[in-house]
Amino acid sequence: MKILVADDDRTFIEMLRAALLMQGYEVSVASAGDSCLASVSEEKPDLILLDMGLPDIDGITVIRGVRRWSDVPIMVVSGRTETTRIISALDAGADEYVTKPITLDELLARVRALIRRVPHEHGAPLITMGHVTIDLSTHSVFRQYRGRQIRVQLTPTEWKVLQMLVRNVGRLVTRQDLLTEIWGSEHVNDSGNLRLYVSQLRKKIEQDPAKPQFLKTETGMGYRLELQDSANH
Incomplete structure (x- = not known):
């Protein structure tokens, strides 16, 4: 059983991690929203313990991002006690919301209870947009062709670009963020390379690369990345 702890409080993380390991769980840690979303797609945890106050992305946005492709159980563990905040988190897709401070014994009991309530096999991280299916767990892309699913061959860099867009589906991803994440901060001005890879991706996943339905440019x-053709909605 693998548990992902998403929190930026180092003291709390280390205390909770040690307690979970003693209970026999595998534990991975994310200290920001983006790294949490990446860990969900790459590591496929069985449970997420999520703080609402991550430094880069609001907790509600993280929950909605996870729910776009996975039904992994999410327990919010947060110091934010406002009723409206709790309702928003549950409505966004969290399975439980517990507030800090909380004793480790109670938190571990709630973890065990949530694990008992939900199926152990949660949905595979699949993204479907029109004729294309993206499988985050196997780093695979398929498209419909004459009634059959054909695997799309992507280069490692094309996959990295697509994966980052999928992790932020529906949200603007800046050129600077893509360049820094994939090539490093020293290449933050190399937008020509990025345009080339985006163009190649469109040729592989769009019906008409000249009029992209899904991989949109924000001038x-x-x-x-839009899951539906926004021109028709």
Whole structure:
């Protein structure tokens, strides 16, 4: 049983991690929203313990991002006690919301209870957009062709670009963020390379690369991946 702890409080993380390991769980840690979303797609945890106050992405946005492709159980563990906040988290897809401070014994009991309540096999991280299916767990892309699913061959860099857009589906991803994440901060101005890879991706996943339905350009800013053709909605 693998548990992902998403929190930026180092003291709390180490205390909770040690307690979970003693209970026999595998534990991975994310200290920011983006790394949490990446860990969900790459490591496929069986449970997420999520703080609402991550430094880069609001907790509600993280929950919604996870729920776009996975039904992994999410327990919010947060110091935010406002009723409206709790309701928003549960409505976004959290399975339980517990507030800090909380004793480790009670938190571990709640973890065990949530694990008992939910199926152990949660949905595979699949993203479908039109004729294309993206499988985050196997780093695979398939498209429909004459009634059959054909695997799309992507280069490692093309996959990294697509994966980052999928992790932020529906949201603007700036050129600077993509360049820094994939090539490093020293390449933050190499937008020509990025345009080339985006163009190659469109040729592989779009019906008409000249009029992309899903991989949209936000002029002067970056790119956005839409699961539906926004022109028709």
